[in-house]
Amino acid sequence: MSAENTADVRAGGAPLIEFRNVTRTFTTGKSSSVTAVDDVSFSVAPGEVYGVIGFSGAGKSTLIRLINGLERPTSGTITVLGREISRLSESKLRHVRSRIGMVFQQFNLFQSRNVAGNVAYPLKVAGWSKAERELRVQELLEFVGLADKAKAYPEQLSGGQKQRVGIARALAAKPDILLADESTSALDPSTTGEVLRLLRRANEELGITIVAITHEMEVIRSIADRVAVMDKGKIVEEGHVYDIFSNPRDHGEITFVGSALKDRPTAEDLSRIRQHTSGRLVTVSLKDSATVGAVLGSAAEHGVTFEIVHGGMNTTKNASFGLLTLALEGESQAVQQFVDSLKAAGPVQEVREGQEAQK
Amino acid sequence: MIDTYRNLDWDYYGPELIDALWETIHMVMVAFAISAWIGLTLGLLLYTTRAGGLLANAAVFWTVNFLVNTIRPIPFIILIAALQPVTIQLLGTGIGNTAVIHAMVWASSFGIARIVEQNLVTIDPGVVEAARAMGASRLRIIFTVILPEAFGPLILGFTFVIIAMIDMSALAGIVGGGGLGNFAIVEGYQRFRPEVTWLAVAAVIVMVHLLQILGNLGARKVLRR
Structure with missing residues (x-):
């Protein structure tokens, strides 16, 4: 995956992420299975913030993991950064993954490394030199407002600070896409705002494309351009946030959007x-x-x-x-x-x- | 009681005790230096090849798991005897400290494998997923995420194993080996001199305490608590 490829994709206005009829089924027993993602198609344009919202168990987590190949589709095709990734080998997938940052609900910081070590890890993976790494870590910690915490260990940070480290780490290797997996669900309302503002800045100042899955309407309202509503593995509604939220819906059932608003x-x-x-x-x-x-x-x-x-x-x-x-x-x-x-x-x-x- | 020890022939028992102590330390250290690596490898295999693991592979998992479950329950005194043909093939002798070290390597390797596995399964799968999402290779994840994340508990686990190995080494006497166990039986028990046996007991207690303090300090440093 070269930088030129990525640039081409952007210049052409082609989607950065495209799902076509993607299904992911998990076998849970000898004859039983669960379809977590069911015939889903959508695309995300460069620079966009795409939100996916739904009740827990709707298949959102699986959906977001299909984007960086942590999960493989049972059928359908997934194109990310101009490459069809659904059948790539694990080693080729690594190149695609290094262009995609990911932020997690439980932060998933390395307990054995301090803040600077956490942020530097993806840079080591990407083969940056020590001097380059130090500069970049400093720059990122300033971006997320934690320059004074470089030597702190994860357990010494508050939830909001941990997530800011998570974001700095996800942005470290200058990815094209940022995946936010319930990035604020473990935080209290005020820190949620703090983290969402940071994600918005990453999108606006760094031009990074974001896919955010969440069950919190707050996240969609404050950062998303477009939103997909997921229910039982399917995307049941999709469109610009404003349209989806403002139109009275009448599905004859309580929809997620309705119940959340x-x-x-x-x-x-x-x-x-x-x-x-x-x-x-x-x-x-x-x-x-x-x-x-x-x-x-x-x-x-x-x-x-x-x-x-x-x-x-x-x-x-x-x-x-x-x-x-x-x-x-x-x-x-x-x-x-x-x-x-x-x-x-x-x-x-x-x-x-x-x-x-x-x- | 103090008089008993005051009247003990220290010119004889002193050097004997020191020799026995060194033999125990030697047996344990040599066996541990070998089995730590074998056990760590086997434990990593158990952890990574299990279903859903980084290198998920049912055949490897079941083979290692079966081996561990087969060797581990064999009482050490029986293992020494049972391994003797192998020991002779491998080392040219079936007796002495070297033979005991050989048996200790077998017993502790499989014990360590389990302890390593048990400590690794407690690692938050989220950090492994995070490293995968960054594009880290599986080997890199094993060496730069999994092992560092479990390092503190592993130090405690290894301390536990070393202490268990001191216990194993006490049986060296039955195949002509030395060490504190042999000293306690031959010099103390068989000569009806319990005060001599107690010398060995005291030496073992001091050794175990020192090791545990060291292990706790190390783990505390790594875990920062």
Whole structure:
């Protein structure tokens, strides 16, 4: 894998990572097996931050390990940095891996090495000279803000510091791709922010392409450009973060995004709401919150009163979105007209109360 | 009791004890210097060839595992006797300290193999995965990740083995070898002089304590706690 190859891939705008109909099945017994990744296709463009989100057990960990060949696909093809890696030998794979950094949930720092030793390890693997290594380690520790911890050992660091060392180590050999495997799941909310800002800087300042798998909406919201939602080994939704999060979805089931955003009333919420209102319940998307606001302001003109019964706003990397659930009261004709004008401002959905009715 | 030792013929027992002590140290050190490497290799094989290991290979794993399980349970006194034809073939003699060293190498190599394996399986698989993800070769991972990560516990494991080897060396007498065990039996027990036997006991206790202190210090330094 030469540097020119990588440059070509970038110049051509071709994807850095491409999965085509990739399946990975694990045999768990004589006749039983689990399909962790099921017929998955997607691609990641150079410089992009691609998020993969899903419940635990959705196959995310396997998916990310297929990218650097820690797992091999059962079928399908995987192209990374212009090379078809699914059938490469272990020794050839090593060259591809040296162009890919990886950050882990449990940090996976070498306990037997200090911070500088951890960061220098991939450089040793890549054959850098001692002088080059020392310079690079210094540079990286400054990048992650741990220049004063070079001699510290992992157990002397906090969780956030450990992960920053993990990131410095992953970036050491100047990789083209950074894989983040639940990189903030073991951290508390404030350190999560710290680590996410660092990943964002790596993407923006170093131009590194990032694939991040997570079950935390926070990660996707703050760093991802595009997101894939995984469920039972399949990618069930994929698109720009803003579109996926802001569109009311109606799969007739509780989706991951919905449950993580908590932007729609649950059955329990609904029964509480129903105790004080009998109005028509609709959920309106706040993609264009100004227009929605204007329409809401005209409710009285329609002869409709509304009450906000549920909702919230969220911010993504470069936009905000949200859902509001309204209880509308008035003559059914007037309410219908009001809903129509809301629809002009953004997607509107009736709230299903089927589950609640059954109770 | 103090009088008993005061009246002991130290001009005779003193040098005898020192000689026996040196013979024990010699047997243990030579056998350990050989079996440490054999055991480390076998232990690494057990760890890396197991299912899901870096060099996963069922045939190698089962062979080594079977060998270890076969040799290890043989009581050492029987092993010395059973190995005698091999000892004679290999060393030209079936008796003396050299013969005992030979048997000790067999017994301790397979014991060390297990101890090495047990310490290596406790390494977080995550660090091995991290090294693989960086493109490190499997051999590099074994020598620069797996062994350094387990170094502290390995020092304690090896200390345990050396102490067990002092125990083994005490049986040297049965094939004409020397050492503290022989001294205790021949000079003390068989001559009805328990105070002489106790000299050997004291020497062994001091030796074991010193070794364990050394091992603990070493492990503490490596583990930084």
